[in-house]
Amino acid sequence: xxxxxxxxHATTFKTLATxxxxxxxxxxxxxDNLRLHVPASRLIELLTVLKNQCxxxxxxxxxxxxxxxxxxxxxxxxxVHYVLLNIDTTERLIVKAGVDDPNPTxxxxxxxxxxxxxxxxxxxxxxxxxxxxxxxxxxxLMPEEFTAFPLRKDYPLRGRGERHNFQKLSREQS
Amino acid sequence: MAIGLPKSGSGAIDVxxxxxxxxxxxxxxxxxxxxxxxxxxNAARKYSLWPMPFATACCGIELMAVGASRFDxxxxxxxxxxxxxxxxxxxxxxxxxxxxxxxxxxxIWLQMPEPKWSISMGACASTGGVxxxxxxxxxxxxxxxxxxxxxxxxPRPEQILRALLDLQTKIQKGSSLGSKGLPEVxxxxxxxPEKQIVxxxxxxxxxxxxxxxxxxxxxxxxxxxxxxxxx
Numbered sequence: 001x002x003x004x005x006x007x008x009h010a011t012t013f014k015t016l017a018t019x020x021x022x023x024x025x026x027x028x029x030x031x032d033n034l035r036l037h038v039p040a041s042r043l044i045e046l047l048t049v050l051k052n053q054c055x056x057x058x059x060x061x062x063x064x065x066x067x068x069x070x071x072x073x074x075x076x077x078x079x080v081h082y083v084l085l086n087i088d089t090t091e092r093l094i095v096k097a098g099v100d101d102p103n104p105t106x107x108x109x110x111x112x113x114x115x116x117x118x119x120x121x122x123x124x125x126x127x128x129x130x131x132x133x134x135x136x137x138x139x140x141l142m143p144e145e146f147t148a149f150p151l152r153k154d155y156p157l158r159g160r161g162e163r164h165n166f167q168k169l170s171r172e173q174s
Numbered sequence: 175m176a177i178g179l180p181k182s183g184s185g186a187i188d189v190x191x192x193x194x195x196x197x198x199x200x201x202x203x204x205x206x207x208x209x210x211x212x213x214x215x216n217a218a219r220k221y222s223l224w225p226m227p228f229a230t231a232c233c234g235i236e237l238m239a240v241g242a243s244r245f246d247x248x249x250x251x252x253x254x255x256x257x258x259x260x261x262x263x264x265x266x267x268x269x270x271x272x273x274x275x276x277x278x279x280x281x282i283w284l285q286m287p288e289p290k291w292s293i294s295m296g297a298c299a300s301t302g303g304v305x306x307x308x309x310x311x312x313x314x315x316x317x318x319x320x321x322x323x324x325x326x327x328x329p330r331p332e333q334i335l336r337a338l339l340d341l342q343t344k345i346q347k348g349s350s351l352g353s354k355g356l357p358e359v360x361x362x363x364x365x366x367p368e369k370q371i372v373x374x375x376x377x378x379x380x381x382x383x384x385x386x387x388x389x390x391x392x393x394x395x396x397x398x399x400x401x402x403x404x405x
Contacts, residue, residue, distance in 0.1 A: 142309075143274045145375030150308050159308025160377030163273040164316070165369040169280055171319045 008091050009034055012054045019049050025095075035081075035094040043097045044107045047082065051112050056084035056093065059109065062119035064127045068153035076100045078129055082109065099129060108133040126151035212348065219263075219289065220342040221251035226262035226286060228279060231269025233296040236328040245331040250338050259285040264341070267320075268328075270298035271311045283318045291345065293337055294320045297327045 016024075024046060025036040038046050050056045061083040067073040076098025084093045099106055108131040109116040120131045121140040128149035131137060139146060146162055148155055227237055240247045247253050256262045259282045271279055283292070294314055297303035300323045302312035314320065321344060322337045372378045 141274075143375060145373070147375060148377065155308075157307055161369070161379045162308070162375050162377050163276065165366075165372045165376075165378055166276060166317060166374050167280075167370065168316065168366055169283060169318050 008089075009093065012050075012091065012093065015054050016046075016049060019053060020046065033092075033094055035096050037075075037096050037098070040097050040099055040106055043095070044109070044112075046095060047084075047109060047112055050084055050093065050095070055086045055088055056091075058085040058087055059083070059113035059115050059119075060085045060092070062109065062116055062123065064123040064129060064151075066127060066151065066153045078104050078127055080106055080123060080129060104129045106131055110134050125149070128152065213346070216346050216348055220345040222254075223252040223264040223291070223338070223341075224254045224256050224262045225252055225264040225266050226259050226282065227255050227257075227266050227268060228282065229266075229268040230271060230275065231296075231298060231328075233268035233299070233328040236331060237266060237268050237295070237334065240331045240334045245335065247335065247338065250335065250342070252338055259283075260287065262286055263290045265290065265292040265318075266295055267292065267299040267314050268295040270303060270305050271314055272309050273311060274309075276311055276314075276317055279314065280318060291321045291341055292319060293322045293324065293334075293341065295324045295334065295337070296329055297325065300325070303327060 024042050025038040028035050028037065036046070059082060061081075063081055065079045065081070066077065067075070067079065068077055078099045079096050080099070082095040082097075084095065085091075086093075097106060104127070106129060108120060110120065110131070110133065117134070117136070118140060120134055121137060123129050124131060124134075124137055125139045125141050126149060138144070142150065143163070148160065148162065150159070227234065229235075229237055239245055241253060241255060252264065259265075263286065265283060265286060267279065283290075294300045298305060298310070299314050300320075302310050304327075306312070311317065315323075322341050324333050324337045326333055369378055
């Protein structure tokens with residue numbers, strides 16, 4: 001007996017259409033990953049509806065990408081993705097928002113999901129994307145005095161010797 | 175070698191010349207030399223090394239194997255692994271050290287009491303290994319003194335025992351303090367002061383292209399990865 005294949009996102013899309021109307025986001029798909037591409041100006045609006053009315057109570061992942069020099073990429077230079085999970089229905093949805101140089105800025109998702117705190121700090125640390133409204137946007141992985149954003153594609157892999165000027169301890173000193 | 179007072183450096187106690195203490199110290203030193211006492215002290219030191227395992231990666235697993243019964247570092251008197259640097263006299267840097275971890279490593283080295291020795295274990299600790307990136311120290315000897323290097327990724331337990339035996343030889347000779355390194359290390363050290371003018375965290379190069387693959391800045395000029403090796 002074959003089971004009828006139903007669209008797992010049907011209910012979500014119905015809710016989004018009634019609350020937000022058309023033209024807020026575009027979609028793309030890879031295997032069973034459905035992505036919603038949304039302009040930065042309407043990002044929080046979409047996330048709020050997804051959390052409060054579509055049941056995506058859990059922000060599973062938040063990360064960034066630098067598409068500088070990426071073959072065939074025509075959208076924004078940076079993209080930040082939010083992987084959302086509906087714990088009741090196990091529905092997963094990916095929201096992507098693009099930003100550009102100079103001063104890439106996005107609104108923070110911290111008011112919606114507390115878990116965004118450290119993930120946004122990590123994206124800021126690696127790509128320099130500023131999340132407005134984040135309560136404590138500091139570096140999280142790199143040392144505090146570090147000035148560059150090392151996961152940007154125009155940062156050299158071997159670095160610029162930021163900490164190579166650190167003090168050397170000799171036998172006499174130690 | 176004096177047993178009472180450190181002779182030089184910032185850690186030395188400031189004692190005026192020709193006092194009872196300094197004369198006594200010199201006398202003890204002389205006496206020890208006459209009766210071969212320094213040899214006895216060195217032998218006592220080399221057979222009772224207390225390692226401080228600074229294990230940050232897979233080398234640490236290999237280090238545990240050396241401590242266990244099959245290889246049994248206790249046969250060479252270095253089985254007392256202490257996790258407080260203040261109780262240790264042998265630092266074993268096992269694994270890659272990230273740039274953020276470096277101040278911690280330096281602090282641990284400073285916290286160890288004299289006399290002390292150090293082993294750089296494995297490719298990552300010695301040269302950065304495969305992690306030739308902005309985040310990893312390209313050889314811990316750029317920032318702390320190292321006595322013995324162990325190659326390997328990770329090294330076999332026998333290599334660690336070999337390194338321990340080599341270090342024991344070095345301690346017996348009493349030449350560990352003030353020993354000389356490789357010429358390219360000296361070049362890198364000579365190049366350090368001009369880098370150290372720049373405060374930490376501020377880039378001093380557009381790219382680390384003027385350093386060879388071992389992370390040392392070559393005084394001869396640019397040495398891009400691969401280019402220099404072809405010569």
